[in-house]
Each structure stands twice: as C-alpha cells, then as structure tokens.
Amino acid sequence: MSSEDAKQRERDALVDKLKSTKEQWDAEANASPDGPDETDALLSKAIEMAIEQGKGWTSSDEREKYLETLLDDEFIPPLFAENEEELEKSGLKDAFTTLHNEGEFPGKSMLDFKEKGNQSIAFGKKNEAGNIQYYRDAVNHYYEAMHWANRIVPKDEDFVPTIEELNDQDIDPYFTEQELDEIRSVILSNCAMAHMLLKNWGFVRDEAKKAVAFNSQNLKAWYRLAKAHQMLKDWEAAGDAIDSGLKIEKGNKDLLKLQKLLGDKVRKARLNRQQRERSRAERTARIKDVWRYCKEDSISLGRVSLVATVKDDEDDEGGDAVEARWHHHYPHTGQLPKRQLHGGGWTWPVLFVYPSHHQSDFIEHFAEDDIIAMRMAEMFPEEEDGNGETEMPWDYNNEFRCSNLAVYFEVHCIGDDGAGKQKPVIHPDSVERLTDQGSAMRFYESSRALKGDEGPEMANVARCMERKHLHQQRKAWIKKHGSLWATPDPCPVVQVHPAATLSQVLRHSNMVVPNFLVTVMLFPNDHPAHLEFLKEHKCIGIVEPEEISK
Numbered sequence: 007m008s009s010e011d012a013k014q015r016e017r018d019a020l021v022d023k024l025k026s027t028k029e030q031w032d033a034e035a036n037a038s039p040d041g042p043d044e045t046d047a048l049l050s051k052a053i054e055m056a057i058e059q060g061k062g063w064t065s066s067d068e069r070e071k072y073l074e075t076l077l078d079d080e081f082i083p084p085l086f087a088e089n090e091e092e093l094e095k096s097g098l099k100d101a102f103t104t105l106h107n108e109g110e111f112p113g114k115s116m117l118d119f120k121e122k123g124n125q126s127i128a129f130g131k132k133n134e135a136g137n138i139q140y141y142r143d144a145v146n147h148y149y150e151a152m153h154w155a156n157r158i159v160p161k162d163e164d165f166v167p168t169i170e171e172l173n174d175q176d177i178d179p180y181f182t183e184q185e186l187d188e189i190r191s192v193i194l195s196n197c198a199m200a201h202m203l204l205k206n207w208g209f210v211r212d213e214a215k216k217a218v219a220f221n222s223q224n225l226k227a228w229y230r231l232a233k234a235h236q237m238l239k240d241w242e243a244a245g246d247a248i249d250s251g252l253k254i255e256k257g258n259k260d261l262l263k264l265q266k267l268l269g270d271k272v273r274k275a276r277l278n279r280q281q282r283e284r285s286r287a288e289r290t291a292r293i294k295d296v297w298r299y300c301k302e303d304s305i306s307l308g309r310v311s312l313v314a315t316v317k318d319d320e321d322d323e324g325g326d327a328v329e330a331r332w333h334h335h336y337p338h339t340g341q342l343p344k345r346q347l348h349g350g351g352w353t354w355p356v357l358f359v360y361p362s363h364h365q366s367d368f369i370e371h372f373a374e375d376d377i378i379a380m381r382m383a384e385m386f387p388e389e390e391d392g393n394g395e396t397e398m399p400w401d402y403n404n405e406f407r408c409s410n411l412a413v414y415f416e417v418h419c420i421g422d423d424g425a426g427k428q429k430p431v432i433h434p435d436s437v438e439r440l441t442d443q444g445s446a447m448r449f450y451e452s453s454r455a456l457k458g459d460e461g462p463e464m465a466n467v468a469r470c471m472e473r474k475h476l477h478q479q480r481k482a483w484i485k486k487h488g489s490l491w492a493t494p495d496p497c498p499v500v501q502v503h504p505a506a507t508l509s510q511v512l513r514h515s516n517m518v519v520p521n522f523l524v525t526v527m528l529f530p531n532d533h534p535a536h537l538e539f540l541k542e543h544k545c546i547g548i549v550e551p552e553e554i555s556k
C-alpha cells in the first residue's frame with residue numbers, strides 16, 4: 007500500500023471518528039434532564055481524539071493555542087457549524103472546505119455545467135420543432151453550475167500558484183474572489199436568458215438582479231433585467247435598468263431601442279412615484295397635526311382592524327366577526343379631520359349608522375361647532391306637506407324624522423386610559439386605543455395603502471401587516487379566554503342630546519374615535535330595535551347642550 011493510500015485511510019478514519027463522537031455527544035446531551043452541560047468537555051475530548059488520530063500541528067505552541075480556543079464559549083468546531091458565519095469563526099474554514107471537497111473539483115464542475123447550459127440553449131434555438139425542454143435543461147444546468155460555484159474557496163488577490171497547481175489548472179482550476187463573481191454573474195445572466203426563452207419573467211427578473219449584484223458591469227444582465235420589468239409592467243424599474251446599462255455602453259442598440267419604446271411609460275411612472283412621495287409627505291404632516299391637536303384637546307383616538315380575515319380562504323372560528331362588526335367603516339377608512347382655512351376650526355368625517363334598518367350615511371366634513379340637530383334636520387326634515395312620507399326609500403314606516411330620533415355613541419376602551427405600560431388584551435372586533443403618534447401614523451398609512459395610494463404591491467404588504475396584527479389579537483384573546491366566541495359584554499353607550507355640538511361629543515371623557523371616524527347610532531324612539539339595543543347596551547350618561555350643562 008502506498009503512503010498516499012495510508013494517509014487517505016487515516017483521513018477517512020478521522021472523519022468517521024469525529025462523526026461517531028458527535029453522535030454520542032448529541033445523544034448524551036439530549037438524554038440529560040438539564041441539557042448539554044458538559045459540552046465543552048465533550049468537544050475537547052472529540053478534538054483531542056482527532057489530534058491523536060494523526061491531525062498534525064507545525065508546533066506544540068500551535069497545538070496549545072488551538073486547544074485553548076475549545077474552552078471559549080463562542081467557539082464552534084467546524085463540523086458542528088450550522089452556517090457560513092460559524093464556520094468562519096472556527097478559524098478552520100479553508101481546511102474544512104478542502105476536506106468537504108475532497109476528491110471533487112468544484113471549479114471544473116462549475117465550468118462544465120455552465121458549458122452544458124450554453125449548449126442546451128444553442129440546441130434549443132436550432133431545434134425546428136420548438137421543443138422548450140432544451141431551455142428547461144439549460145436552467146437546471148446553470149443552477150447546478152451555481153451550486154458548484156458556491157463550493158469554491160477563492161484565492162487571495164496576491165495568490166502565487168505552485169508548479170503543481172499550475173499543472174492541475176485544467177483539472178482543478180482556481181479563482182480569485184473577483185474572477186469568481188464575474189463567472190457567477192455570467193451564469194446567472196445566462197440563466198435569465200433561458201428563463202426569457204421560457205417566458206418566465208419573474209425568474210428572469212430575479213436571476214438578472216443576482217447577476218448585476220455579482221458584477222454591475224454585466225451589460226447583458228441589465229438588458230435582461232429591463233426586459234423582465236417591461237413584461238411585468240414595472241415601468242420605473244425598467245427605466246432604471248436601462249439607465250444603468252447605458253452608463254456602461256452609451257450606444258447599445260438594444261437598450262436604446264427599449265428606452266425609446268418605454269420612454270413615455272417610464273416618465274409617467276416616475277412622475278406618479280414623485281406624486282405619491284409628495285402625497286405621503288403631506289399625509290405625514292397632516293397626521294402629525296391631527297395627533298398634536300387631539301393630544302392638546304384631550305380627544306381620544308382608536309383603531310379597529312382594517313381586514314376581516316387572516317387568510318384568503320379563512321374558515322377559522324369567528325372569521326366573520328370583524329366583517330359583521332365594522333363593515334360600515336371599511337368604505338370610509340383613510341379619512342382624516344381637517345383644519346378649516348378660515349377661523350382655524352376643525353371638521354371631522356362622521357358616520358351616522360341606523361342599526362334598525364341596516365343603513366348608514368357618511369358626512370365627510372362635519373364642523374366641530376355644528377349642532378347635531380342641525381345636520382339631522384337637513385337629513386331627516388320634519389313633515390311639512392302633510393303627506394307623511396319621508397325621503398328615504400328604506401324608511402317603510404316613515405319614522406326617520408329629526409324629532410323622532412335618539413342618538414348614541416358607543417363607549418370603547420373601558421378600563422384602558424392609555425397610561426398603562428402593558429397593552430390590554432382586547433377582542434379582535436373591539437376598538438384598540440392609539441397611544442402614541444407613531445402607532446397613529448402607521449395605522450393611517452396602512453389604511454391609505456389599502457385604498458391603493460401606494461400601488462398594488464404596497465397594498466398587499468399593508469394587508470399582510472394588518473392580518474398579522476389581527477392574528478396576534480386573536481391569539482392573545484384565545485390564550486386568555488379560551489375562544490373567540492368568548493366575546494366581551496356589549497359595550498355601554500352614551501346618549502347625545504340633539505342640541506349638543508360635535509365638539510362636546512369629541513371631548514366627552516368616554517368618547518374614543520375609531521379610525522378617525524366619529525361614529526354615532528340613530529334609532530327611531532319607539533322602534534323595537536331601539537328598545538332591544540338599550541337592553542343589551544347600558545346607557546351610562548348623556549351629552550347635554552352647553553346651555554343646559556351650565
């Protein structure tokens with residue numbers, strides 16, 4: 007047996023011994039009731055065994071230094087490393103990678119699979135039958151090439167190869183980091199081209215993005231990225247990719263042709279983005295102004311969930327609860343009170359809800375100093391012509407007249423004044439108090455995104471965030487109460503005298519404005535729904551007009 011064979015057998019025995027020791031260590035650690043308390047000792051023993059099996063050191067000092075690292079709590083032997091960062095910290099990345107690639111030549115395999123991918127694309131273009139399988143094969147070959155590229159250990163820039171390494175260049179080629187990145191960029195760009203031939207435009211975009219990340223001078227990758235964004239109708243991103251490519255080669259015909267074709271759409275997309283940014287800045291200024299005003303005037307704000315479900319095909323317990331509770335709000339979310347240009351007063355969006363008839367009315371601008379009865383008189387005038395008919399087609403019994411209506415608002419956030427350090431657990435269809443400017447801004451921006459102000463992608467992000475918020479509320483409620491069906495008692499109400507102003511309602515100690523939308527309920531006095539409502543909801547007070555309250 008040759009000396010090389012003997013060394014190979016020693017290496018194999020070392021690896022087997024390390025593996026068996028690791029398995030024994032894992033078994034002992036898992037069996038221990040207190041966990042792996044003897045980790046350091048076991049690891050030290052395992053490495054010591056590896057040393058005794060033939061792992062050499064250039065000096066006794068080097069051996070002692072290595073052994074000292076084993077006592078470091080942050081030290082992780084390369085065999086146990088779970089990611090690239092842990093392998094790097096072990097100090098043995100190169101040696102362990104070499105052992106991992108023992109008998110394999112990742113550099114040659116990378117180039118071979120890259121060439122196979124190129125050949126598959128060439129065969130596909132020559133194929134008169136239009137068999138797209140060639141392009142699918144090309145994609146697989148390029149992915150395999152990237153697999154091998156990621157296993158290559160690049161050489162330093164000042165690396166000087168030995169005679170043996172020069173002779174083995176065809177079998178085991180070596181690369182610097184820059185050379186490897188350029189090859190990776192070419193592989194990914196070619197992979198994007200194969201996806202282009204398959205019309206997989208999302209994959210074209212993804213692979214081309216990776217290609218320019220490895221090499222920003224890859225002109226073909228920029229063109230393919232621009233083409234992908236064109237087909238995905240992401241006009242601004244297409245324009246950015248075209249501009250980046252033309253910085254490399256100003257006269258590139260393909261990019262100039264694409265620039266001419268998409269010029270108007272790119273300009274319009276950029277203009278729309280600038281308008282969205284201005285609108286966002288204006289909204290930010292407005293919400294800050296609203297929050298400051300409400301804080302100074304002791305007006306409490308709250309929020310409800312902007313979505314009704316946590317997933318598209320939800321059939322979970324209580325999935326329709328929010329929808330049934332707040333469906334009147336959803337068409338009007340994203341509204342804010344506004345400061346009047348003259349006089350400095352404020353107007354608020356107000357929602358009149360008529361539970362007895364399942365109807366509602368939205369008033370966009372309701373001035374704070376307006377008397378409730380004045381608005382009610384405009385909407386529900388008293389009988390004048392003697393025919394006894396009201397204007398609302400759904401008011402079959404002609405009950406909706408100003409003098410015949412009782413007005414209430416619900417009392418939310420009972421027991422939560424917003425001063426507590428720990429957030430209370432609330433039912434998902436209840437109002438959650440907004441306690442700071444940041445939460446108010448995030449909630450408002452989500453409501454506007456769901457309205458489409460920021461485009462479909464941001465609307466989807468906002469929807470996901472709201473669903474996550476709703477899921478967390480449900481989870482916390484179920485943990486505390488066992489089920490979503492364990493709903494809280496119906497919230498109490500406060501009656502509003504029609505001669506009171508909106509300002510008095512807003513500043514009432516029990517009023518929390520949900521979704522920046524003042525919500526009041528109106529009932530015909532003698533309607534059965536009114537009587538049933540008062541049985542379920544305790545009336546705990548009344549908002550009196552200023553003259554009476556004085």
